[in-house]
Amino acid sequence: MATCNAHYYATRDPLGECGDFTTAPEISQMFGEMVGxxxxxxxxxxxxxxxxxxxxxxxxxxxLAADALRVLGAVGFEGTTHLVENSPTLRAAQSVNLPDAKHHDRLEELPPRPLLLAANEFFDALPTRQFGLDGERQIKWDGEGFFFTTEEVQREESPSRLQAMRRLAGHLKRRGGCAFVIDYGYWEGSGDTLQALRAHEKVHPLTEPGECDLTTHVDFGALAEAAREEGAAVTSMISQGSWLETLGIGARASALAAANPERTESIAHDRRRLCDEAEMGTLFKVMAVHSPDWPAPAGFPE
Incomplete structure (x- = not known):
């Protein structure tokens, strides 16, 4: 999974109608503005x-960064922008939208300062191990193609995700700041969530390795435990739709529609895509990790 995704992201821009999937920031500026x-x-x-x-x-x-920084700038934030990205293709696109941003290969390269951080659909692409009754699920080659050693999966775990969260939480504990983790996932317990996307359609994960987007659902409960072990504070997990509505996406949609009456229906449509249960609203979850010396962020149940 790590090898396939490294090749996949290094060789293309996978986003948008001509790509393989669409993320929330590409649907509407309202998403990044709410994060900001x-x-x-x-x-x-x-x-x-x-x-x-x-x-x-x-x-x-x-x-997302461009939309969030526009809101942050409006309240006086003048901090520099730091992007953790390995894909040369995506770095080029980011440099157009954020010409002053500094790029980093790894999370631990971020400057030793308080972070205002977003991780939208980041953790889901990190490699995952799967286990069934007979032990770990493996991938083998029979001379003609790849195949799974078992089709039964009872649980998943991702050491790479936990390591990334520990590094992030440790930084927040020592330096201050707040991070939002936004992804599809669950709090605890799952079976097989491995999926591959190509041209916005699900395909078999072993079809054309390195040419499809591979993801698994994020175990937010495990991330929360890893963050607390490093001394960071963690909010509860909430659905993306509930979080955005609590933050005021309805008021923002009304303001955008008033300023752009010809776009009223498309703005309402985008809000539904981001928030409705039948769209991204329930599938995607949000959790915040923050310094214990910083206040808890808004939008989460106490």
Missing amino acids: AALADVWMRAGKPERAVYAELGPGRGT
């Missing part, structure tokens, strides 16, 4: 620390 508003709020309540920087893990084309 939530980060702006917690930054202001933390006392507007001047050393804080904006950071993003797996930032796509830089669309």
